[in-house]
């Protein structure tokens with residue numbers, strides 16, 4: 001019998017502190033940095049974002065999202081045999097210990113489940129889903145907790161107005177389970193390390209660049225150009241692999257970085273904007289968390305229903321990009 005993998009539960013979590021563009025503009029103005037709600041909304045579509053409390057780490061956000069996903073799947077933590085956490089802002093440098101191991105501990109799991117982090121920045125969730133899918137289809141896992149979680153507010157340079165206004169914190173999770181009916185229909189992953197320098201996090205302590213690069217760095221226009229060119233391509237690759245026309249996509253969930261990039265992708269695929277899930281306005285760019293956060297929101301508000309086809313696609317630092325086409 002063919003083994004498929006299917007999403008059996010979704011969950012998400014946003015830290016309590018919501019910061020609007022107006023709040024942020026006022027905070028930056030106090031430091032002599034000028035920005036405005038109008039600039040941020042026009043360039044990115046972002047109106048607000050959430051920031052984690054000082055005592056909240058990526059693992060805490062992840063655990064909150066995971067509990068909801070487990071509840072939706074009707075599973076106890078002990079029934080999970082693998083945890084994959086996509087994050088570029090792990091609790092510890094170099095994911096040592098991995099955020100996934102910390103999540104396992106905080107969920108009270110003592111079942112010896114595998115647990116590891118994946119680093120593909122904003123494509124991280126798509127990479128993690130693809131990995132979970134492969135383990136399940138190979139018969140090596142039955143229920144995998146796939147989480148995207150970020151506390152980018154910790155690595156933002158609040159003196160750089162071109163980046164600090166764009167990002168937020170949050171977590172999203174799904175339970176991917178072995179199933180007799182198709183769920184994940186196609187996955188496509190890519191990377192091009194030659195563009196590593198246009199979007200990167202703080203340098204490692206042993207790295208010569210540490211003294212000059214303590215925060216996230218992004219060449220926005222360069223990222224914009226690359227993102228637009230790869231997102232349409234990778235979505236079409238996934239559609240081709242599933243032998244499905246773009247018109248069969250019920251919901252498009254692109255990485256929520258910039259509304260202009262997202263709308264451009266939908267248009268190129270010939271999809272009406274109403275079929276795209278948008279959370280970037282309220283969440284900002286939450287990197288690896290953005291896709292599962294948007295997915296959970298649309299599942300819980302009843303837009304995404306069982307049997308529908310959902311195209312999730314991400315693009316981020318590395319440079320990395322990929323798509324996962326699923327039937328819910």
Ligand code: ACO
Pocket residue numbers: 034035036039040043044121122161162163165199219220221222223224227257258261285287315316317
């Ligand atoms: N407020 C006011 N003015 C600003 C701000 C701000 N917050 N930030 C920049 N500006 C100014 C710049 O200084 C510049 O002024 P100048 O013309 O006098 O020099 C002007 O606005 C235009 O700046 P650009 O960088 O050219 O603005 P652009 O239209 O390219 O928008 C943006 C910038 C929003 C970053 C855009 O390039 C973008 O979205 N890029 C893609 C980012 C992305 O998708 N990242 C996610 C993928 S990977 C990941 O998520 C980790």
